[in-house]
Amino acid sequence: MTTPDSIRTAANRYGFMLQICCLQSPISYTLARPVHAHMIASGFQPRGHILNRLIDIYSKSSKLNYARYLFDEIPQPDIVARTTLIAAYSAAGDLKLSRKIFSDTPLRMRDSVFYNAMITAYSHNHDGHAAIELFCDMQRDNFRPDNYTFTSVLGALALVAEKEKHCQQLHCAVVKSGTGFVTSVLNALISSYVKCAASPSAQSSSLMAEARSLFDEMPNRDELSWTTIITGYVKNNDLDAAKEFLNGTSKKLGVAWNAMISGYAHRGLYLEAFEMFRKMIMSKIQLDEFTFTSVISVCANAGCFRLGKEMHAYFLKTVANPAPDVAMPVNNALITFYWKCGKVDIAREIFNKMPERDLVSWNIILSRYVNVGCMDEAKSFFNEMPEKNILSWIIMISGLAQTGFAEEALKFFNRMKLQGFDPCDYAFAGAIISCSVLGSLKHGRQLHAQVVRYGHESSLSAGNALITMYARCGVVDAAHCLFINMPCVDAVSWNAMIAALGQHGQGTQAIELFEEMLKEGILPDRISFLTVISACSHAGLVKEGRKYFDSMHNVYGVTPDEEHYARIIDLLCRAGKFSEAKEVMESMPFEPGAPIWEALLAGCRIHGNIDLGIEAAERLFELKPQHDGTYVLLSNMYAVAGQWNDMAKVRKLMRDRGMKKEPGCSWIEVENKVHSFLVGDANHPEVRQIYNYLEQLVLEMRKIGYVPDTKYVLHDVESDLKEHELSTHSEKLAVAYGFMKLPHGATVRVFKNLRICGDCHNAFKFMSKVVGREIVVRDGKRFHHFRDGKCSCGDYW
């Protein structure tokens, strides 16, 4: 084995064997290992392409360390070995090591392939700018970009801002390089135009037209060309065009079929998705794990339990012994499916039995817990997770924010940052919504500044959250300013802004904005109608509210659900139109549930309609016996009517059933700290000063006509005691504290969990006049702006 000839023969043999190993899919480490062992045993020293091939095989078989060991043994690794290792590190997500090999390689050794590998490394590791920069460097260093270069660098476009500019420049570079007729390059270009078209602020139609004309003029189209244009239309919401293309070819384009199924699924068009799947089988297109994953997910969302189970069985039958990376996404979809269909045990069993789990598997379980409101389970599951990505954090943050655990959501947001995750716009949205729950304007503003600093100022989710935050912190103008300056808005933004105006009692402006939205061609959804009817309700715009309610089904095809009916009944009852409200109730296509009776009861309380109120309350006792609000409203009704005995009966009923009234709690933000107060609070460190301040203030108020309205004290006690209790309502304490602590003349913004008390409402009018400051109170339902003796709600709330 020592003559040059015998070495050459051995090299040829080994080379051939390794080539066979590489032809396997995936590359076969099991076959290659004995070949390598034989080399060592026979004393054969692999060099050149044999060594490179070994490095390639090891690095593609999760034996990256061993590949590196072989590489380090080479005195002068050639460009092929270096390129192989760059690609290997890139695939392992280690951009640093790829970069190190790249920069350690002298210019005279390099070639175009070497650059291509590094451009791809950047692109695969989400550094689009570096990829484009390297593309420029490569030309500066006089290396000609080839078709691989263009497909790689075009792939990186998706990762950068100003896609369009780069796309057009690269298009020119392609033409100049002479690769403008190469199918793979044209495919990549089409794909880039598609991605540009799909970015939110783009002129989608002209960019799609560009993609289309590239496709039409291609000298040769392969399956990928067809797939790219079809998936392009799907991404840009033109499923009809996609379908037409799919019908126009006899090629077996499994990927395009899958894209269409998921395209329909994402738009909630479940029947179309199933129909697509049916046709796919009829056309004898090979189903793969992507198909199953999408269809199972459709079953989950459409609640098709039997079909989903059949799909599960079908998958097990069609794909025997699936590789883990094939089975994993299907199992993930199955977990969601079974859980959503109420079979939590089966879902957990699938999860527990999975041989390998990825982050999606973990996040699915996490999001299921959050979605059903089990935050304790979610938290402990979150702690058990072996690894987390930014989405895991977002699920927790927005889950906590939406279930009212705002402080905890903000803690998670900060923990996430400490763990080294740069907050994305969704994470910000969760944190910002938390500020809106807490009414923490200061913190909200800080987050707004951070949103800008992190480059998310044009993000829809962050922007929409900010609109809500400013509005719910009482600063409607800031919300409006933001809304107007957002580069692009969606129906959610419009809804948020309309809601903002509505909650602040600016019903007419809310209606104007709603009309403007219609003029802009934005289709109102169910939320839009909930919002605009509420806005009418808060401002007493009965006629308008009715008009919108009637139009939603007749004109916009949005079927009113129970919540809509509850809002319209609320609107009518507040206006004292009980017979009309009853008529609406009778016209409902379903039995009235709790939200309807609650609206009715609230209206009865305002107008002292005791008989109807009792009826509503009784229905609510049946439907929601554990809801404290019903007892409180009914007892308040009796109290206002002076029927103390009846009131006492309700209170007793409440006690007997083990119910406790949710305590009224008010809070105010002073110097970055939230101070909260309960009625008759004795826990706040400055409580004495607050009571003294209030006492003085009430004296001043009495001088200009304030008389405490004792009917809002809900105990049958002596009159002066009643007055004392009134003066210690939590909202009064919070407002007084604001007067004492906030800078002179600053608006006092107070938040309360329940509705504002009638006497407090009256008192704040006087206070605003005596102190000459604006008071903004957000109660459980809406906002009150007190200025110069008047409230923005016009006493209609």
Next chain:
DNA sequence: GTAGGGTTAG
């Protein structure tokens, strides 16, 4: 030795 399409978690 290097590239390009579709899935499941918000």
